Amino acid sequence: MAPENSTASSAAAAPAAPTPATSLAPATATPAPATPFMNGNVIDGKAVAAKIREETAAKVAELKAKYNRVPGLAVVIVGQRKDSQTYVRMKRKACEEVGIASFGADLPDTATQEEVLSVVRGFNANPDVHGILVQLPLPKHIDEQAVLGAISVEKDVDGFHPLNIGRLAMKGREPLFAPCTPVGCMELLERCGIPIKGKRAVVVGRSNIVGMPAALLLNKRDATVTICHSATKDMESIVRQADIIIAAAGQAQLVRGSWVKPGAAIIDVGTNPVDDKTKSSGYRLVGDAHFEECKEVAGAITPVPGGVGPMTIAILLKNTLESGERFISGKLQSSAAPSKRGQKGALARLLPEKEHLGPLSALAAVSLVAGAALQRIVGGVRQ
Ligand SMILES: NC(=O)C1=CN([C@@H]2O[C@H](COP(=O)(O)OP(=O)(O)OC[C@H]3O[C@@H](n4cnc5c(N)ncnc54)[C@H](OP(=O)(O)O)[C@@H]3O)[C@@H](O)[C@H]2O)C=CC1
Ligand SMILES: Nc1nc(=O)c2c([nH]1)NC[C@@H]1CN(c3ccc(C(=O)N[C@@H](CCC(=O)O)C(=O)O)cc3)C=[N+]21
Numbered sequence: 001m002a003p004e005n006s007t008a009s010s011a012a013a014a015p016a017a018p019t020p021a022t023s024l025a026p027a028t029a030t031p032a033p034a035t036p037f038m039n040g041n042v043i044d045g046k047a048v049a050a051k052i053r054e055e056t057a058a059k060v061a062e063l064k065a066k067y068n069r070v071p072g073l074a075v076v077i078v079g080q081r082k083d084s085q086t087y088v089r090m091k092r093k094a095c096e097e098v099g100i101a102s103f104g105a106d107l108p109d110t111a112t113q114e115e116v117l118s119v120v121r122g123f124n125a126n127p128d129v130h131g132i133l134v135q136l137p138l139p140k141h142i143d144e145q146a147v148l149g150a151i152s153v154e155k156d157v158d159g160f161h162p163l164n165i166g167r168l169a170m171k172g173r174e175p176l177f178a179p180c181t182p183v184g185c186m187e188l189l190e191r192c193g194i195p196i197k198g199k200r201a202v203v204v205g206r207s208n209i210v211g212m213p214a215a216l217l218l219n220k221r222d223a224t225v226t227i228c229h230s231a232t233k234d235m236e237s238i239v240r241q242a243d244i245i246i247a248a249a250g251q252a253q254l255v256r257g258s259w260v261k262p263g264a265a266i267i268d269v270g271t272n273p274v275d276d277k278t279k280s281s282g283y284r285l286v287g288d289a290h291f292e293e294c295k296e297v298a299g300a301i302t303p304v305p306g307g308v309g310p311m312t313i314a315i316l317l318k319n320t321l322e323s324g325e326r327f328i329s330g331k332l333q334s335s336a337a338p339s340k341r342g343q344k345g346a347l348a349r350l351l352p353e354k355e356h357l358g359p360l361s362a363l364a365a366v367s368l369v370a371g372a373a374l375q376r377i378v379g380g381v382r383q
Helices: 045-067 082-098 113-125 144-150 162-169 180-191 211-220 235-239 291-297 308-328 343-357 362-382
Strands: 072-078 101-107 131-134 200-204 224-228 244-247 265-268 272-275 283-286
Touching (some): 045 180, 045 308, 101 113, 113 131, 131 308, 162 211, 180 211, 180 244, 200 235
Parallel strands (some): 072 101
């Protein structure tokens, strides 16, 4: 019997490619995968990501043809962490490949918080920059929340700004951007024809950048969501109820095959280096799910590497394109320097959201502006 959540049994799955009449394939040939993005029950994150990049590149080319302008992404890195430098290099290269202009700031470990904030403010005011990403983690002496909160909410392509996260949590509201990794998880489910509405989802992990926004996105798509964390008791029995498991704890091979309901979909966000003497690097990456065990039981599973990771970067490009489209087509005005912004500026910057939120009541609009103004005042005091 086909497992409940397998794409083969899903009505939403893309139809298999038709066999040409002249095909020489024998009648017993292996059936085509339910979607072009699955090899058996293994989800090919690289293939989904490649498709999103291709779609993004085409839309960037359209913008260029129409306005002779392209979206721009600024990536800020502070310090010398090897993994951060690798990710930032990957992001800048990915921008180039789809035609997005790449801006960068590489600051030393010793950079002060004011220096980081001033780089962010510079990109906020730069009309050629439509997306700003500050690579995390930041060195300990820098207040991460202050830096993330200083990114202009319309350029927050990482989706980490508290206003964007707050909107994600609210009924009837939509953020301008949602965090890339969790959006990547949703795209994998959707593009592989795995239903979400009415399903039981368990998210293991509740961080600001993965677990919590993943749970909020699943909730917005009408899943019934449970969040597990380090104080959760009997996690195994909670995970066993899930149709969809999002594993984002940062613990190598935490989720075992025996924890998984047959047919469940497993989206493995974990990226954990483990020693491997057979590799020239001396390590390999494993997920938060025990892949070999879970693959035997799951209806669909993402590998590590090659699952969620490539999606994170593809969604970053997609978010940057959407931001570029809003600015370049004139739906949003490019930000003035923060010091010149008054309440009127805040209102002007918030009004275009009407397109996303539906009509705002006058009261709601005023409270949003007041909130934004207050936030700037608080930010100003902190700086
Ligand atoms: N593929 C990609 O694109 C990305 C991958 N990652 C990877 O995803 C993983 C998670 O990242 P991130 O969210 O930043 O990590 P954090 O360390 O910030 O958060 C981990 C979360 O998991 C919970 N947790 C830790 N151990 C357990 C446990 N034994 N049982 C249950 N819950 C547990 C923590 O609980 P508590 O809140 O109680 O502390 C916390 O909520 C990492 O491996 C990271 O490398 C991250 C970002 C992008
Ligand atoms: N402001 C900010 N935004 C982020 O999105 C962000 C961040 N900070 N800090 C670090 C985490 C981590 N992260 C990953 C991105 C790509 C892969 C990825 O492409 N992984 C490949 C493997 C890469 C390899 O081999 O090293 C894969 O899984 O196939 C993984 C992890 C984004 N993060």
